[in-house]
Amino acid sequence: EVQLLESGGGLVQPGGSLRLSCATSGFTFSSYAMSWVRQAPGKGLEWVSAISGTGDSTYYADSVNGRFSISRDNSKNTLYLQLNTLRVEDTAVYYCARDLMAISGSLGIGYWGQGTLVTVSS
Amino acid sequence: DIQMTQSPSYVSASVGDRVTITCRASQGISSWLAWYQQKPGKAPKLLLYAASSLQSGVPLRFSGSGSGTDFTLSISSLQPEDSATYYCQQANSFPHTFGQGTKLEIK
DSSP: EEEEEEOOEEEEEETOEEEEEEESSSOOOOGOOOEEEETTTTSOEEEEEEEEESSOOOEEEETTTTEEEEEEEEETTTEEEEEEEEEEGGGGEEEEEESSSSSSSOOOEEEEEEEEEEEEEO | OOOEEEEEEEEEEEEOOOOOEEESSOOOOOEEEEEEEEEETSSOEEEEETEEEETTTTTTEEEEEEEETTEEEEEOOOOOGGEEEEEEEOSSSSSSBBBEEEEEEEO
């Protein structure tokens, strides 16, 4: 069974930093691209970042580019998202997500974690 | 970046009705489109991928069509459990943008 378990969320002041982790199990982690998707309270889904299976390729939304950094440790089956220079508008539930299939390109997100809440407030 | 626009933003329908939600991409995305269902307090759930392929375990009353820039999600014979917010997402190029969502209410 595929499992994605996020951790690391919490309350942080504007300008602060946080690192989210996503521990995975139930599949060959290194074969799949992984993503982070967030959802601000009462708002829609926003794609944040993605990383290839090898970790060689990373992608970011314009809204977080230069402030957030995605990485993975394939030996630990864990995905990370480093959040720096946080803003109030970064407040959201952050979901760890796995592509549906281990292919070149993406067919969409087949598996989601339960989400971890990041609150940026003074 | 590719913009995804869904319509309507809100729809109310009765049990047994057929509902159609549209999603338009600001540029062609071939069939690299996914549809998700999200219920309050829960993570989204994949319904369809590659515009029209039904994800395993998803009821047959859900269907999708389209290619290029215009796509539709149809739900035939609405059930009470279909009350949710529906999102499209393009996976043609990064960033993999989502539509703004369509809230479906069952009367």
